Amino acid sequence: xxxxxxxxxxxxxxxxxxxxxxxxxxxxxxxxxxxxxxxxxxxxxxxxxxxxxxxxxxxxxxxxxxxxxxxxxxxxxxxxxxxxxxxxxxxxxxxxxxxxxxxxxxxxxxxxxxxxxxxxxxxxxxxxxxxxxxxxxxxxxxxxxxxxxxxxxxxxxxxxxxxxxxxxxxxxxxxxxxxxxxxxxxxxxxxxxxxxxxxxxxxxxxxxxxxxxxxxxxxxxxxxxxxxxxxxxxxxxxxxxxxxxxxxxxx
Numbered sequence: 706x707x708x709x710x711x712x713x714x715x716x717x718x719x720x721x722x723x724x725x726x727x728x729x730x731x732x733x734x735x736x737x738x739x740x741x742x743x744x745x746x747x748x749x750x751x752x753x754x755x756x757x758x759x760x761x762x763x764x765x766x767x768x769x770x771x772x773x774x775x776x777x778x779x780x781x782x783x784x785x786x787x788x789x790x791x792x793x794x795x796x797x798x799x800x801x802x803x804x805x806x807x808x809x810x811x812x813x814x815x816x817x818x819x820x821x822x823x824x825x826x827x828x829x830x831x832x833x834x835x836x837x838x839x840x841x842x843x844x845x846x847x848x849x850x851x852x853x854x855x856x857x858x859x860x861x862x863x864x865x866x867x868x869x870x871x872x873x874x875x876x877x878x879x880x881x882x883x884x885x886x887x888x889x890x891x892x893x894x895x896x897x898x899x900x901x902x903x904x905x906x907x908x909x910x911x912x913x914x915x916x917x918x919x920x921x922x923x924x925x926x927x928x929x930x931x932x933x934x935x936x937x938x939x940x941x942x943x944x945x946x947x948x949x950x951x952x953x954x955x956x
Contacts (some may be wrong), residue, residue, distance in 0.1 A: 707759045708751055708760050708842070709749065709751060709756055709758075709759055709760075709835060709945065710751050710752075710753070710755045710756045710757065710759065710760060710790070710826075710934050711723040711747050711749075711753030711754075711756065711922045712751075712752055712754055712755045712756070712821065713749040713750050714754065714755050714804060714871055714882065717871055718722065718871070718873070718882050720821075721821065721872050721873055721882070722815035722816065722818070722819050722820065722821060722822075722870075722872050722873070723872065723873040723874075723875060723880060723885075724815075724816065724817065724818065724819045724872045724873065724874050724875065724885055724936070725816055725817065725875050725952055726874065726875070726876070726935075726936055726954065727935065727955070728935045729817055730811070730930075730932055730933060730934050730935055731776075731777075731813070731814075731817075731919050731932070731933040732930070732931070733771075733773045733775070733843075733930065733931045733932075734775065734790075734930045734931075735773075735774050735894075735928065735930070736771055736772065736773045736774075736776065736928070736929055736931045737766050737771070737772040737800070737829060737831075737926070737927070738769065738770065738771055738850060738865075738925075738926065738928075738929065738931075739768075739769075739770040739836055739850070739924075739925075739926050739927050740767065740768070740769050740770075740830065740863075740865065740923075740924065740925050740926075740928045741768045741839050741850050741851075741852065741901045741903065741921075741923075741924045741932075742765050742766070742767050742768075742789070742895045742901070742921075742922040742923050742924070743765065743766055743768075743901065743903060743918035743919070743920060743922055744763045744764070744919055744920040744921075744922060745753075745763075745764050745765060745766045745915070745916050745917055745918055745919060745920055746917070746918075746919040747913070747916075749767075749833070750762060750763075750764045750929045752787060752797050752913060752915070753788050753799075753913070753916075754790050755799070755802045755884065755942040755943065756869070756882075756942065756943050756944065757792065757797055757869075757884055757940045757941065757942050757943070757944060757945060757946045757949055758790040758791065758792055758797060758869060758943065758946065759790060759791045759792070759793070759868040759943055759949050760790055761789050761790065761910050762770075762872065763793070764788065764789075765788070765922060766786060766787070766788060766790045766910075766916050766918060767785075767786070767787040767788070767789050767866070768785070768786055768787075768828070768838075768850055769785045769786065769787060769798075769799055769865065770783070770784045770785075770829060770838045770850075771783045771784075771931070772780065772827075772829045773840075774812070774929075776807075776810060776857045776932075777813075778809040778810040779805030779807060779809070779810075780807070780813075781805060781806060781810040782805070782806050782807075782827035782828075782829060783803060783804070783810070783811075783814070783820075783822075783827075784803060784804045784805075784825070784827055784838065784840050784848065785800055785803040785820075785884075785913075786800075786801045786802055786803070786911040786916065787799060787866075787867070787868065788801060788916070789799050789803060789866060790869070792866050792869065792940070792946035792950075793926075793945070793946050793947045794867075794887075795835040795867070795903065795946075796864070796866045796867075797812065797866055797867055797869045797886075798867070798869065799868075799869050799871075799884075800819075800820065800821060800868050800869065800870045800871070800911050801821075801916065802822075802823065802911050803820050803821060803822045803823075804823055804824070804825035804827060804840050804847075804913040805820075805822045805827075805840060806824070806825060806826060806827045808824065812822065812952050815931075816946045817868060817889065817922055817936075818868075818874030818885060818887045818933060818936065819870030819871070819874075819885035819886045819887070819909050819931060820887075821872075821912075822859055822869070824842070824849075825840050825841060825842040825847070826840070826841040826842070827839070827840050827841075828841075831918075831926075834853070834854060834855075835851050835852060835853045835855070835899075836852045836855065836897075836926045837850070837851040838849060839905075843858075843910075846903055846905045846907075847905070847906075847910035847911065847929045848868070848906055848907070849899075849903075849904040849905035850902065850903050850904070850905075850906070850924070851899075851901075851902040851903075851904070851924075851947060852897070852898075852899040852900070852901065852902070852903070852906070852924040852926050853899050853900040853902050853914065853924075854899045854900055855897035855898070855899040855926060856897060856898055857895070857896070857897055858896050858897060858898050859892025859893075859896060860896045860927065860929070862892070862896065862898070862925075863891075863893065863925050865889065865891065867886055867887060867888045868886070868887035868889075869884045869885070869886060869888070869940070870884065870887055871883075871884055871885075871942060872884075872885050874953075875940055880892070882938040882942060883939040883940060883941065883942065883951075884934065884939065884941075884942050885936055885939050886937065886938040886939065886940065886950075887933065887936070888929070888933075888934050889928070889931060889932065889933050889934065890934060891927070891929045891931060892929055892930040893927055893928075894927075894928045894929055894930070895927065896925065896926070896928075896929045897922050897925065897926045897927075898923070898925045898926075898929045899925075899926070900924060901921040901922070901923060901924035902921075902922070902924075903918055903921070905917055907916070915938055919925070928948045935954050936953060936954050937952065937953065937954035938950055938951065938953065938954070939951050939953055
């Protein structure tokens with residue numbers, strides 16, 4: 706039997722966003738994406754995820770940083786901290802929290818796709834030998850991460866797991882707690898991989914003190930066109946994904 710999540714999502718629902726399901730997509734061109742993955746030193750891997758999801762062994766944390774030069778809201782950066790998981794056999798990533806430097810973009814991401822977003826100052830810098838990302842909140846750094854010694858690869862070598870976002874989903878009869886499955890399409894223009902480097906990570910600032918990185922896994926950097934598609938599936942967080950998934954959008 707595969708391991709299953711055992712998290713009680715009740716405490717997280719108090720400040721979870723409310724999602725209004727619609728057919729909107731968000732299209733962004735020329736987005737720079739830095740992804741860094743680390744193993745985490747958690748003894749109870751199941752407690753990091755709701756019962757709908759299955760943990761990986763060892764557990765890993767995924768830092769996913771976007772920098773969009775243009776959008777319907779103007780330029781913005783978004784940094785997500787996620788725990789890699791599976792929904793049955795499909796790779797997924799449970800969003801712990803995110804930070805965004807554009808309030809209008811953060812509001813749209815929360816209301817349409819269930820991003821748990823808080824404000825922060827985000828800076829991403831590209832040099833010939835490294836790509837860096839720093840997040841500052843409440844006047845202190847909560848993340849400083851980098852890809853070191855980038856080497857060109859193809860976009861076929863890059864994978865970003867679809868997100869699973871805990872939210873209240875509005876519908877007939879009121880709202881229900883659900884995991885919103887967020888699917889994103891990527892058209893790669895360039896891609897690099899390199900050595901991950903983590904200088905600062907404050908797990909309490911990201912919402913879970915158990916997320917303590919211990920071993921580097923991988924790092925990649927891409928430039929691509931991004932489309933966050935309309936929500937098609939939501940999942941009861943307290944049931945296995947094979948039992949609790951509902952189709953809510955167009956096929």
